[in-house]
Amino acid sequence: MTTAQELDERYGRTRRRRLPWIVGILLVIAVVGVFGWMTFMQSANSVDADDLGFEVADEHSVTVLFQVTGGQGKDVACAIEALDEEFGIVGWKIVEIPASEEHLQQLSTTVPTVAEATTGLVNSCWVA
Incomplete structure (x- = not known):
């Protein structure tokens, strides 16, 4: 005579273990939470800069007009550069x-520049 346990094993009605599934689901939730937090923190610290214009004052300086978006409540630093007609860097300044x-x-x-600049622009900005 066949027992109930043999029938269950034959037709795949064995007890399923829930612990591996629970651990797996908790692990997935933790990983998604960590990546979500990292993405949020990165976007909270992002700073955008846009060039608005420049004016070559003389052969030894250029004035750059720019705007910074983001970084509210935090110190920001920007790298400003002056370029010559061949796009070589002739001046560089960090603005805090x-x-x-x-x-x-x-x-x-x-x-300030070491040679006459033909343009000035923002290279990058970051939260200081």
Whole structure:
């Protein structure tokens, strides 16, 4: 005579173990949570900069007008560069911007150059 256990094993009605499934689901939730938090923190610390214009003052300086978006309540630093007609860097300056509650800040700075510049621009900005 066949027992109930033999019939269950024959037709795949064995007890399923729930612990591996629970551990797996908790692990997936933890991984998704960690990546979500990392993405949020990265976007909270992101800073955008846009060039608004430049003016070549003389052969030894250029004034760059730019705006910074983001970094509210945090100090921000930007690398400003001056380029010659062959796109070689002839001047470079790090501008430190104090923390502000404004989402958008318009700024200008004068970059000293070693040769005459034909343009000035923002290379990059970051939370300092």
